[in-house]
Amino acid sequence: MALIVQKYGGTSVGSLARIRRVAEKVMAAKREGHDIVVVVSAMSGDTDRLVDLAYGITAEPNPREYSMLVSTGEQVSMALLAMCLIGQGCPAVSLTGGQAGIVTDSLYHKARILKIDNGPIQDLLAKGNIVIVAGFQGMDAEGQITTLGRGGSDTTAVALAAMLEADECQIYTDVDGVYTADPRVVPEARRLPRITFEEMLEMAGVGAKVLHKRAVEIAGKLKAPLRVLSSFEDGPGTLITFEERSMDKPVEQPIVSGIAFNRNEAKLTIMNVPDRPGIAAAILSPIGKANIDVDMIVQNISVEGGTDFTFTVHREEYDKAHSILSAIAKEIGATEVRGNQKIAKISLVGVGMRTNSGVAQKMFTILGEEGINIQLISTSEIKVSVVIDEKYMELGVRALHAGFGLGVELKEEFDPSLEQVVSKKIANFD
Amino acid sequence: MALIVQKYGGTSVGSLARIRRVAEKVMAAKREGHDIVVVVSAMSGDTDRLVDLAYGITAEPNPREYSMLVSTGEQVSMALLAMCLIGQGCPAVSLTGGQAGIVTDSLYHKARILKIDNGPIQDLLAKGNIVIVAGFQGMDAEGQITTLGRGGSDTTAVALAAMLEADECQIYTDVDGVYTADPRVVPEARRLPRITFEEMLEMAGVGAKVLHKRAVEIAGKLKAPLRVLSSFEDGPGTLITFEERSMDKPVEQPIVSGIAFNRNEAKLTIMNVPDRPGIAAAILSPIGKANIDVDMIVQNISVEGGTDFTFTVHREEYDKAHSILSAIAKEIGATEVRGNQKIAKISLVGVGMRTNSGVAQKMFTILGEEGINIQLISTSEIKVSVVIDEKYMELGVRALHAGFGLGVELKEEFDPSLEQVVSKKIANFD
Numbered sequence: 133m134a135l136i137v138q139k140y141g142g143t144s145v146g147s148l149a150r151i152r153r154v155a156e157k158v159m160a161a162k163r164e165g166h167d168i169v170v171v172v173s174a175m176s177g178d179t180d181r182l183v184d185l186a187y188g189i190t191a192e193p194n195p196r197e198y199s200m201l202v203s204t205g206e207q208v209s210m211a212l213l214a215m216c217l218i219g220q221g222c223p224a225v226s227l228t229g230g231q232a233g234i235v236t237d238s239l240y241h242k243a244r245i246l247k248i249d250n251g252p253i254q255d256l257l258a259k260g261n262i263v264i265v266a267g268f269q270g271m272d273a274e275g276q277i278t279t280l281g282r283g284g285s286d287t288t289a290v291a292l293a294a295m296l297e298a299d300e301c302q303i304y305t306d307v308d309g310v311y312t313a314d315p316r317v318v319p320e321a322r323r324l325p326r327i328t329f330e331e332m333l334e335m336a337g338v339g340a341k342v343l344h345k346r347a348v349e350i351a352g353k354l355k356a357p358l359r360v361l362s363s364f365e366d367g368p369g370t371l372i373t374f375e376e377r378s379m380d381k382p383v384e385q386p387i388v389s390g391i392a393f394n395r396n397e398a399k400l401t402i403m404n405v406p407d408r409p410g411i412a413a414a415i416l417s418p419i420g421k422a423n424i425d426v427d428m429i430v431q432n433i434s435v436e437g438g439t440d441f442t443f444t445v446h447r448e449e450y451d452k453a454h455s456i457l458s459a460i461a462k463e464i465g466a467t468e469v470r471g472n473q474k475i476a477k478i479s480l481v482g483v484g485m486r487t488n489s490g491v492a493q494k495m496f497t498i499l500g501e502e503g504i505n506i507q508l509i510s511t512s513e514i515k516v517s518v519v520i521d522e523k524y525m526e527l528g529v530r531a532l533h534a535g536f537g538l539g540v541e542l543k544e545e546f547d548p549s550l551e552q553v554v555s556k557k558i559a560n561f562d
Numbered sequence: 563m564a565l566i567v568q569k570y571g572g573t574s575v576g577s578l579a580r581i582r583r584v585a586e587k588v589m590a591a592k593r594e595g596h597d598i599v600v601v602v603s604a605m606s607g608d609t610d611r612l613v614d615l616a617y618g619i620t621a622e623p624n625p626r627e628y629s630m631l632v633s634t635g636e637q638v639s640m641a642l643l644a645m646c647l648i649g650q651g652c653p654a655v656s657l658t659g660g661q662a663g664i665v666t667d668s669l670y671h672k673a674r675i676l677k678i679d680n681g682p683i684q685d686l687l688a689k690g691n692i693v694i695v696a697g698f699q700g701m702d703a704e705g706q707i708t709t710l711g712r713g714g715s716d717t718t719a720v721a722l723a724a725m726l727e728a729d730e731c732q733i734y735t736d737v738d739g740v741y742t743a744d745p746r747v748v749p750e751a752r753r754l755p756r757i758t759f760e761e762m763l764e765m766a767g768v769g770a771k772v773l774h775k776r777a778v779e780i781a782g783k784l785k786a787p788l789r790v791l792s793s794f795e796d797g798p799g800t801l802i803t804f805e806e807r808s809m810d811k812p813v814e815q816p817i818v819s820g821i822a823f824n825r826n827e828a829k830l831t832i833m834n835v836p837d838r839p840g841i842a843a844a845i846l847s848p849i850g851k852a853n854i855d856v857d858m859i860v861q862n863i864s865v866e867g868g869t870d871f872t873f874t875v876h877r878e879e880y881d882k883a884h885s886i887l888s889a890i891a892k893e894i895g896a897t898e899v900r901g902n903q904k905i906a907k908i909s910l911v912g913v914g915m916r917t918n919s920g921v922a923q924k925m926f927t928i929l930g931e932e933g934i935n936i937q938l939i940s941t942s943e944i945k946v947s948v949v950i951d952e953k954y955m956e957l958g959v960r961a962l963h964a965g966f967g968l969g970v971e972l973k974e975e976f977d978p979s980l981e982q983v984v985s986k987k988i989a990n991f992d
Contacts, residue, residue, distance in 0.1 A: 148618045182638065188578045189642050190649030197648065200656055201641035204634035208612065211631035212619050218627065219620030226630055231705065275661065 139289035174205025230271030286347030294354030320539030569719035604635025660701030716777030724784030750969030
């Protein structure tokens with residue numbers, strides 16, 4: 133008997149018919165003898181409806197009341213799933229984030245989980261219940277309802293799986309796994325049967341919408357075994373593994389596992405910053421204090437002895453970041469703040485990059501051949517990211533997907549295991 | 563400075579524009595220097611939407627999960643109102659039933675308030691906040707979300723007003739007060755500037771939809787001063803008073819204050835019950851245990867030595883009551899259970915009946931002249947109720963309204979006070 137945490141996203145519970153299908157899946161796992169904890173998102177469209185109501189009534193919704201409002205979405209879907217299960221004779225109990233013992237800080241609509249009291253869930257499991265937990269929400273120490281931010285249901289599931297020491301955390305979604313690139317943009321993209329935690333983290337961090345980045349971070353930190361599956365089709369999905377691939381079989385290592393991209397970011401540059409120690413901290417501290425997440429950071433030496441300092445933020449926070457930066461610019465004697473919201477970021481991700489130089493160079497060559505100008509570059513051990521004009525995003529992604537051979541058709545021989553499929557694909561271009 | 567509890571029903575918060583209007587009313591009262599506690603219902607249509615979801619997923623929704631589901635309706639409207647107020651610079655905090663300290667029993671979707679911990683609301687008021695409380699819900703001792711049943715937002719408001727010792731509990735609704743009869747059925751019906759608590763209780767109990775019966779009961783028990791007003795028009799509404807009108811001015815006492823009527827009930831008769839002590843309890847105990855409220859109870863001696871026992875229940879509970887009664891019939895040796903769902907109840911209400919016999923007789927005469935057969939009669943000191951075929955309901959109500967002179971045009975002289983208007987109207991037919 134295993135303990136399995138299953139998470140169903142908004143599309144998976146998007147209608148009563150779909151909730152019934154989720155109930156079938158949950159009961160099937162229960163019949164196999166497992167203990168099941170289910171984390172649900174709001175029915176698709178419901179969160180948007182609530183967000184529209186909030187911004188319809190006021191331009192800047194109060195964060196506490198915003199959490200109070202949007203947390204109702206999950207409360208609806210979880211109660212419906214519980215009713216559906218109970219109606220079919222399967223004991224089930226739904227719990228709000230607070231009832232499930234999920235304690236967060238008080239940052240309301242961007243709250244972070246501080247701890248989880250396993251007691252309530254374990255008691256209900258011991259009595260034979262399927263326990264359904266509202267994703268995306270918790271309660272602070274004062275008993276106030278908080279929300280983890282959009283996409284936070286993944287975080288709830290992973291944190292619960294880790295705290296309950298679940299055997300697997302299954303993320304059911306509207307895609308059947310992690311792909312080499314978003315199939316809506318790259319039709320020849322292929323599902324990856326496995327991906328390492330580090331790769332998944334980079335993919336999620338740069339816009340792959342399958343898993344929320346924070347969820348992957350927590351899964352990695354707490355070693356929660358994670359699998360991404362489709363709620364609409366049967367299949368093994370993509371397993372997020374913690375093992376590095378063996379170093380003595382370099383042929384099995386893909387150079388690039390996948391390509392992620394997004395238009396969610398905006399670029400800000402503060403020009404002619406006096407080049408002295410501590411200046412980066414002076415610029416970024418007020419941004420951090422305003423709870424704005426900074427992604428790429430690039431600093432160039434400018435010819436006049438000062439320096440230009442560039443970073444990207446989520447596009448929704450561009451205006452806020454711009455006004456903070458303008459104030460900083462005056463304080464520190466910088467000449468100007470420039471911004472650009474019409475950017476896209478494309479990232480190549482793969483553990484193979486560690487042992488294979490030349491990936492970045494090949495990437496720049498491919499983009500150059502398409503006449504795409506690169507505005508910013510940022511690299512890590514297993515990722516190369518570039519910022520380009522947003523209008524070239526699809527063109528660039530498709531060129532890179534083809535250039536790195538990610539869409540190459542596999543010639544399958546004698547019942548290959550999933551692992552073998554991966555090796556063969558890599559062998560094709562390595 | 564007074565403490566005022568204001569309750570806004572679903573229609574009053576039925577859209578963002580209407581929530582803005584409610585915010586204006588609340589701020590106006592706050593500007594007058596009062597402390598304000600606001601109780602809100604769900605946006606109109608929202609509860610029906612949630613109930614449809616529940617019955618769409620399963621025929622018999624689990625009561626705990628049902629409360630979990632439908633309690634979200636108020637959580638949405640209260641958060642929106644709080645956001646709207648805060649957005650206009652007016653400090654406000656919304657509280658779920660549980661957060662507001664409303665402790666109920668564990669009867670989930672039909673829960674009763676056991677106690678209210680004033681602390682959370684008083685602390686927030688002391689800090690200058692407008693406190694917005696979700697109507698219709700509470701939390702049991704185990705921390706489970708419960709709901710008070712439909713219409714329960716009135717109950718929340720009245721209970722809070724009593725516990726906080728509010729100076730007035732204002733029930734804002736889509737009508738501008740309590741009428742002599744429902745104006746949709748009787749166009750010449752008139753608003754009553756005052757009505758006694760006992761009359762209001764009888765009116766609410768027999769279908770006047772202005773106030774929930776339980777709310778009136780609690781208001782009466784706890785002496786909470788109550789006023790019914792329109793959220794759409796300015797006006798004094800109807801004050802529910804605790805004073806009896808003076809006995810030495812009988813001319814000022816109306817015989818009949820109002821007529822209430824409904825089609826919400828169904829009639830059940832258990833035939834040829836053995837006529838022995840304790841038989842009524844044997845019949846009604848299982849009904850009560852199933853949480854079915856019984857309204858009218860009539861017992862007749864039947865010719866064969868047995869007795870017929872008739873009572874009415876809410877039409878929604880007819881099937882449940884019928885099956886319980888059929889089992890009882892077998893047990894106690896009764897011959898048959900008969901039922902009729904196509905009934906209507908009409909009630910005349912007025913404290914004047916205490917000192918004026920002949921009201922019932924006049925009522926029967928008027929109905930008889932219209933050819934309407936009376937199936938059941940039940941009387942109290944200040945009420946006469948009859949059950950008739952539902953198809954004659956409107957006809958009967960209009961005939962009674964005219965027959966008792968409730969629609970008589972008033973000749974107003976020299977700036978009459980509300981009280982004078984009442985006396986003159988009565989004088990016209992007494």
